[in-house]
Amino acid sequence: xxxxxxxxxxxxxxxxxxxxxxxxxxxxELQIEIFENDRYDxxxxxxxxxxELKSRISGVIFGGELQFKQYQKLFEPDIPCGFIExxxxxxxxxxxxxxxxxADITRVSIDNYSPSTVRKVFEDAGIPDNHxxxxxxxxxxxxxxxxxxxLHQGHRKLFLDGAVAGCxxxxxxxxxxxxxxxxxAAYSRPTTDNIVRTVSRMKQECMERAQMETGNLxxxxxxxxxxxxxxxxxxxxxxxxxxxxxxxxxxxxxxKDARAAVMQQSDESFIILMNRKDLMIYSNCLESLPxxxxxxxxxxxxxxxxIGYGYTPGEAKANAGLALKKAGLREESCTYIVHNINSIxxxxxxxxxxxxxAKEERERMRGVVARTGISAVKLQQLTLLVEQTKKSLFTxxxxxxxxxxxxxSANRLLASxxxxxxxxxxxxxxxxxxxxxxxxxxxxxxHL
Numbered sequence: 001x002x003x004x005x006x007x008x009x010x011x012x013x014x015x016x017x018x019x020x021x022x023x024x025x026x027x028x029e030l031q032i033e034i035f036e037n038d039r040y041d042x043x044x045x046x047x048x049x050x051x052e053l054k055s056r057i058s059g060v061i062f063g064g065e066l067q068f069k070q071y072q073k074l075f076e077p078d079i080p081c082g083f084i085e086x087x088x089x090x091x092x093x094x095x096x097x098x099x100x101x102x103a104d105i106t107r108v109s110i111d112n113y114s115p116s117t118v119r120k121v122f123e124d125a126g127i128p129d130n131h132x133x134x135x136x137x138x139x140x141x142x143x144x145x146x147x148x149x150x151l152h153q154g155h156r157k158l159f160l161d162g163a164v165a166g167c168x169x170x171x172x173x174x175x176x177x178x179x180x181x182x183x184x185a186a187y188s189r190p191t192t193d194n195i196v197r198t199v200s201r202m203k204q205e206c207m208e209r210a211q212m213e214t215g216n217l218x219x220x221x222x223x224x225x226x227x228x229x230x231x232x233x234x235x236x237x238x239x240x241x242x243x244x245x246x247x248x249x250x251x252x253x254x255x256k257d258a259r260a261a262v263m264q265q266s267d268e269s270f271i272i273l274m275n276r277k278d279l280m281i282y283s284n285c286l287e288s289l290p291x292x293x294x295x296x297x298x299x300x301x302x303x304x305x306x307i308g309y310g311y312t313p314g315e316a317k318a319n320a321g322l323a324l325k326k327a328g329l330r331e332e333s334c335t336y337i338v339h340n341i342n343s344i345x346x347x348x349x350x351x352x353x354x355x356x357x358a359k360e361e362r363e364r365m366r367g368v369v370a371r372t373g374i375s376a377v378k379l380q381q382l383t384l385l386v387e388q389t390k391k392s393l394f395t396x397x398x399x400x401x402x403x404x405x406x407x408x409s410a411n412r413l414l415a416s417x418x419x420x421x422x423x424x425x426x427x428x429x430x431x432x433x434x435x436x437x438x439x440x441x442x443x444x445x446x447h448l
Contacts, residue, residue, distance in 0.1 A: 005206055006031040007199070008053050011063020012038045014172045015084065015190065022195050030203065033057060038173070040147060042070045050074050059206040061198060064170070077255040077262060080205045084198050085412070086113055086170060088121045090188045094168040095121070097186035103166030109158045110168045111135040111151050114415040133158050152177045159183050217313060218279045219320035220272040221306040222251065223328060244268055246299035254291035258282045258377065271317065276309055281404060282377055289350045290380060292333065304328045305335040372420040378413065383445045392445070393426055395438040414441050
C-alpha cells in the first residue's frame with residue numbers, strides 16, 4: 001500500500017480550525033498533523049515540539065507569516081516550509097464585512113498588507129479615491145515587544161482620532177480587542193481557495209523532492225580549511241572551530257536560497273544536494289558562486305569545492321567526490337567540476353581578490369536582505385536582469401518569465417520590493433487583448 005504524504009500545520013486556533021474543515025475534504029490523499037499555538041514569539045518549548053513534528057512530516061505550512069518567520073529555520077532546508085499568505089480576496093471580504101457594519105470603507109486602517117495589494121483591491125472595486133492607513137508589518141523577537149498591543153493601539157488611535165471609520169486586522173487577537181472596544185472591525189481570514197492553493201503548492205514541492213532521485217542532480221562536495229595564519233595563533237583549536245562555524249553558516253544560507261539540502265559529514269566536510277537547473281540559475285550558468293565570496297569575507301577559511309553531475313544521487317555524489325579530490329590537491333580555494341567520468345573542468349577560481357568597494361557592496365547587500373526578507377539570490381538575479389536587458393521596467397509576467405518563477409511569486413516579489421523602496425509603480429501595460437492591463441514597475445536596483 002502506498003504511503004500517504006504527510007503535512008504539518010502550525011498556527012492559531014482560528015486558522016487551524018479552517019485547516020480541519022477544508023484540507024481533509026479537498027485533499028483526502030494527504031495525512032495531516034495539526035499543532036495549535038497562539039503565541040507568536042520564539043520560545044524553546046515550542047521549538048522542541050516542532051522539532052519532534054519535523055521527524056514525522058514531509059512539509060509544513062504555518063497559518064501566518066509571523067510564526068513562519070520565527071520558526072522557519074527549524075525546518076529549512078531539510079523539508080519545505082511555507083505559510084498561508086494574505087491575498088486580495090481576503091482583504092476584499094473584510095471590506096464587505098465592514099460595509100455590512102455600515103462603516104465607510106474608503107476610510108479604514110489595515111495592518112500587514114502591502115501597499116500594492118491594497119491599491120489593487122480598491123482599483124478593482126472602482127474606488128480610486130480612498131483614505132487608507134496601512135500599519136506596517138514588523139516581527140517581534142521578544143515577548144515583551146507587545147506586538148498585539150502595538151497593532152491594537154495603532155488601529156484604536158486612528159479610529160478615536162476620526163482618521164478611519166473601521167479597522168481590518170490580520171490577527172484574531174487584535175480583531176477581538178477592537179471588537180471589544182466597540183470599534184467596527186473585520187478579521188482578514190484566509191479564503192478556502194487560498195488555503196487550497198497553498199496546500200497544493202506544498203504537496204507539489206514535497207512530491208518533487210521525493211522524486212529528486214530520478215532527476216538531473218548536482219552535488220556539491222566541500223571541505224572547509226582554516227587559513228594558515230590561524231595555525232600560529234594562541235587558542236588555535238578554538239579559533240579553527242569558530243571560523244569553521246562561520247563558514248558553515250554561509251553554506252546553510254546558500255542552501256536555503258538555492259532550494260538545496262545540506263548534509264554535514266564533519267565540522268569541515270559538507271555535501272549539498274540540489275537540482276542542476278537551480279544551480280545554473282543561482283550561479284548564472286557557473287559565472288559566479290556568491291556564497292564562496294561570503295565565506296572568504298566572513299571567515300578565515302579556504303574552501304575546496306567539487307561539483308558533480310548525475311542522474312542519480314550516487315552518480316552525482318561520486319563525481320563530486322572525484323572533483324573534490326582534485327580541488328584538495330591545491331593550497332588555495334578552488335573548484336573542479338566533473339560533468340561525467342570523461343569530462344572534467346578545472347581548476348575554476350570563483351573567489352577572486354576583491355577591492356574594498358566590492359566588499360562594501362556585498363555588505364550593503366546583506367543589509368538589504370536582512371531588512372526586506374528577500375533572498376540575496378533574488379536580489380542578485382534582479383540586478384543581473386537589469387544589467388543584461390538594459391531596462392528597468394517590468395511587469396509581473398516579465399519577472400516570472402525571466403526568473404523562472406510563478407506569476408503569483410512574481411507579484412509577491414514586486415509587492416515586497418515596492419514596500420521596501422526597491423521598486424515603484426510606473427504605469428500599466430496595454431496589450432490590446434481582453435482582461436485587466438498589468439502594472440509596470442520600475443526596479444530601483446541602484447538602491448541595492
